[in-house]
Every structure is written in structure tokens, then in C-alpha cells.
Amino acid sequence: MSILTRPSPSVESLRRDPGAPHRHLDWSLLGLSLLLSCIGLAAIFSATKGSGPDPHTGMVARQLLALLLGLGLMAGFAFVDYRKLREWAVVFYPGALIMLAGVLVMGQNVKGAQAWFGFGPFQLQPSEPAKLALIITVSAYLSSHRHDLTPKRVIAALIIAGLPMGLILLQPDLGTVLVFVIVTLTLLAVVGVRARYLAALMVLGMLGTVAVLNSDLLAQYQRDRLLVFIERSSDRDNGLAESYNVDQSETAISLGGLTGRGWGKGPQTQDGRVPEQQTDFIFTVVGEELGFIGASAVLALFLVLSLRVLRVAQLAREDFGTLLCCGVLAMIMFQVFENVGMSMRIMPVTGIPLPFLSYGGSSMLTTCAGIGIVLSVHMHRFR
Template sequence: MMALLTPIRTRPRMDRRSTVWHVDWVLVLGVVALSSIGAMLIWSATHGRTSLTDGNQYAFLLRHALNFAIGLVLAIGAAVTDPRRVRILAPVLYAASVVGLILVLVPGVGAVINGSRSWIQLPWMSIQPSEFAKLAVIVGMALLIAEKGETDHHDTARTVDVAQAIGVAAVPVVLVMLQPDLGTVMVLGSIVFGIIAVSGVPKRWMLGLVTAGVVVAALAIKLQVLKDYQLARFIAFADPSQDPQGIGYNVNQARIAIGNGGVFGQGLFHGGQTQNAFVPEQHTDFVFTVAGEELGLIGAGAIIVLFALVLLRGLRIAINARDAFGRLVATGIVCWFAFQAFENIGMTLGIMPVTGLPLPFVSYGGSSMFACLLAIGLLQNIHLRSHRF
């Protein structure tokens, strides 16, 4: 396990004849494995639901594969882009994500799905700008802190730099809150906390961020920014038995599905809860319940192990990054994947509130897949640069 985090500079140099040899193939294989497992789980959860598939049992399986293929092209593009150009494009990505978050709030442009106005409906697909906002916040904050440090010759971020970086993150956070999308706000909060934590600021900033988060949450409830159904989800989290046929239905059915799986599972395509469609949104937000029921503790545990592998490789890339920008970007991506995976799996187990977050690489969804694979491409970009000098 410790070998995964061993700095590259302590190992013998590799043959530099081709960039391919420098790719972090363990990270690639971990992501491919997660997506492949996700494809099987999505297929199992959707193949018998004609209302979703219009009679084509392979519909969601093929779409998931197509989303992964498109995302892979985006990842390769991000990986081979010159690092200097990545910095130039960072403000463009940030501006585009902000524009997208504004557009979803415009009546007639943004579409309401599951109570949240988070989507832009196009003739051929739906786009969720908040997924790309996660990556935009990472590169925006990292660029500002890194550029300030390099210009002023500071090894660690100053208070004014951190304050400006938080301001960069605040714009998307406010726009996402207006949708409202509490789950994405929580992910953005974890990203901000992680980037600030490794920027070198005094520890009191960490306490200040936690306090600010509590205050913002209290104000959101007080000013009724959150919808009634979102507050009800927290109530159901605290006591799922309070309304088992209403707001607590998802959590209860998810627990039953995972409990049915036991150690070895009931077998792919043979889960009672899954095949009878008792768990809502099982190909998206609750895809982990398919693994728990049909693949059992072994299969569900394998997904968690694969996520741990991806996170460890991301941490290794952050440790070996040659500059502050790379270190901060890699850290932000790791925080994003770690919190979102924990929240998604946790809500299916009843240890976290239901927030509607997909499981990275595993859940069905184009916007999520594209954003996550772009992030993997950036990790590879940082990793490749650490080998070039």
C-alpha cells in the first residue's frame, strides 16, 4: 500500500522513448474497471424496464459505453495538452461553467428534474453544468493560488490569496444553491476545504471554513433556500421509519436490497429488489444497491477497493507534482472523488442523507462521466509532466 504513495523521484527512471510508458496505468485500469462494473449494474437495473428503454434492453448499456468513449477522448485530450495551455484554458472553463449555471436558472432554458433546476435540455442530450463546475472550481482556485505564489515568490498561500480563491469558488456555490442542488454544494465545499488545506495557510483557516459552512447551512434553512423535500430527506436520514412509504422509501428499499445480497449476492440479473424495480433511480443515484444485492459484499467491496486505488494514485500524483498548480489540482480532484463516492455509497447504506449525487464512473449519466474523465485526464497531465524533466 505504501508503494502506491512512494514519490517517483526515489524510483529508477523509466524508458522515455514514448509518453505511453509514463501514463499511470494503474489509475487508468482502476477507472476502466469501475466503469465496466457500472455498465453491468446499469444493464441489470434497466434491461427489464420497458418504460425506460422503449423495449431495447441494451439502451442504457450502450449509452453508458458511448458516454465512456466520449469521456475517454476528452481525458486523452486533457492529458496531452501542454501544461501551460491548461493554465490558459482554466479561466475559460471557469467562465463557461458559470455561464452554464446561470442558463439553467433561466425559465425555458433550464429543465427541472427531481425537483432541481440543474439541466439544460438539448435535442439530443441533457447537460448538467454543475458537474463541470466542480472541475472549474478546482482549476480556478488552483490557478489563482499558484499564480499569486509564483508571482510574489511565496512558497505558501497568503491570507489575501486564499480569500480571493474562496471568492472564485463562491460564485458557482451560490448559483448551485439557487437550483437548488445541495449534494453538489457539499462536494464543492469538500473541494474548497481540501485545496485550502494544502495551500499552506494557517490552521485557523480550516476552523473558519467549517464555521462558515455551518453558518451558511443554517441560513439556507432559515431563509428557506432549501426545498421542503430536501429538508425532508434530512429528516428521513435521521429517522427512516418516520415515513417509510414517503420520503423514507428510497432509503428503506436501498437497505433491503443491500441486505438481500449477503456475502456473495443473488447473482447478476437475479436481485429481487432490482429486477422488480423497488429501488427508485437505481441506474443513477442508487446504482450501488444493485452491486450490494446482486454481487453481494464481495462485489460491493470490490467497488470500494477500486475507488481507494484511484484515490491513492491521485494522492501519489499530488505528492509528486512539480508545481503548486499541479499539486492543488490533484488534491481538489481527490477530494471531489472521495467525498462524492462516500456520500453516494453512504446514502444507500443509510449513513448519509440522500442528496442525488451519482457514483463517479459507475452511475449512468453523460455529464458526470465527461467531467470525471476530464479530471482523470488532468491527473494524467500532472503525472506525465513529473516525468518530463
């Protein structure tokens, strides 16, 4: 830390300060984010342009707007010292809880989930920013107690995580709750909670899942989605709509082959055979039209992104930064795994968007903000 020992830095040297945050912007993270977002824009365009002579561009334009806002948000979080987030948590966390409670009262019900606030032509899904609030708050709590993690504290952390999860479960939005679960577990694991506690948690989680599945808490469609995955052999006979989604999605990806059908030329995509294609099943556009080469390139970009975030986690100046990075990593990567996995029928169908690619402003803003936090950890690793 020789930089800190420097005596009075001159104006000249200030400008050249090698430890200045702006000198340590991680261009690779920014570039990866931009690249993935652009692929997403292209895929959304292909899926929504329609078959007429005048392509529909409305959704692409809105997504572009979301991306620009997201980049601004990313910049904001990047240049703010992440350590300030520890203090902001007391604002973010209650704010998230209020929004989540409020959406249950005032929100719009779309496709069976009370998950959206409507502002004129725009919608906000509060569970998305709530993911970041959870990451920040739990990371802050755990990092400040990381040397005396008594069971009581672990339980306290679980309660912090559990409140928003409970509210989201009431919407109900099982997929997002799953993201929260994974993020919380990752944070607990990284902070050093003993393996036996984690194991106990896993067992409890599984029992809880079984209990939830057998209770009335889940809507029938949610149970169907999960059961489609489990009872794959018989689903075709049952004619479940969920099975239809996955059939079409899997077919589209297979049709892509090695090199793909070409952008805007996928038969499944252009005929509109994959439901929810621009949102939850956006990966099928990539798979069908860009083929194995394009789809694996997208996955590779996500892999490089996550390794890069891990690297930042290791480079972090303090534990809080490491936890933040790991939380963001868990959030993004679990969503990628779940979303892409469900498109390829190795994961159950849950309404989780593919970060950067899926159409949806809330998701885009949250992902960008998350990357912004990681950038901040990277930029502020020296001061």
C-alpha cells in the same frame, strides 16, 4: 533532472526520450477507470433491462457512448500539458459561470432542480464540468500565491469558489454544492492555509448550513432528505418518500449477503423496488447482486484509485499539479463516500452520482476529464 541536461538529442534518442509524456502514462489509473466503468455498465444493464424477454439496452448504449466520449476527453486532457490549464482557467471559469447562469434561464427542470440543458435526446448538467472549472481555477489561483496566502487572498479564493456555488444553490442542487465545498476546503488545506483559518471556515460553514436549513432557500424535499438522516427513528411513521428510498436501498444491500444474488438476479433490483436505481442508487445493484465481495471490491478499486491519485499528487512537478490532483481526488472520493454512504444510510440523501458507475453522461465526462488531468500531471512530471 539529468534528462534536461542532455545535449542535442538525436532523432533516435528523441524517440527513446525517457521523459516523454507518452512514456509515463499511468496505466493503472486508466485501467481502474475502465474497470469501474464496465462494472457500472453491467449494473446499469441489470437495473434497466426490465423483466421482459427482450432486455432493454437503451440506457446501457447511451452510457457506453458517454464512456467512449469520456475516454476521448480523458486522452485529450492527458496529453495536453496540465500547465496550460492555468491559462485556460480564464476561459473555463467564466464559461462555467455563464453556463450555470444560463441553465437557470433556459434549462430544463427535472425533479425540482433547474439543472439541465437539453439538446434533443441529450442533456448536459453544467454543474458537472463546473466542478473541473472550479478545481482548475482555484488551484491556479492558490498555487500562484501559495507563498503569501494572506487572509485577503484566501477570501478571494473563497469568492472564486463561492460564485458557482451560489448559482448551483439557486437550481437548487445541494449535493453538488457540497462537492464544491469539500473540493475547496481540500485545496485550501493542501495549499497550506493555516489551520485556524480552516477551523474558522468550518464553523462558518456549519452556521451557514444551519442558516440555510432554516431559510426558505431549500425546497421541502431537500430538507426532508436531510431530516430523514437526522430523524431516522421516526421517519417510517412519517411515510416520507425519501425514507422509502433508503429503506429499499438498505434492504437491497443487505439481501446481497456475502456473495450476492448473482448478476441480474437481485430481487429488489429486478422487481424495481429501489427508486433511481440506475443513477443515484446504482451501488445497491452492486451490493445486492454481487454481494459483500463485489461491493467491497468496487470500494477497493476506488481506494486504490484514490491512493494512486495521491501518489501522482506527490510526484507532481509543481504545486499546481499537486493541487489539481488533490482537487480531483476530493471531487471523486467525496462523491463516492456520499453516494455509497447514502445507499447504506450513513449519509443524508443528496442527488450525487457515483463516479464511473452512475448512469449519466455529464458525470461520466467530468470524471473522465478529471482523471485525464491527473494523468496529465503524471505524464508531465518530467517536463
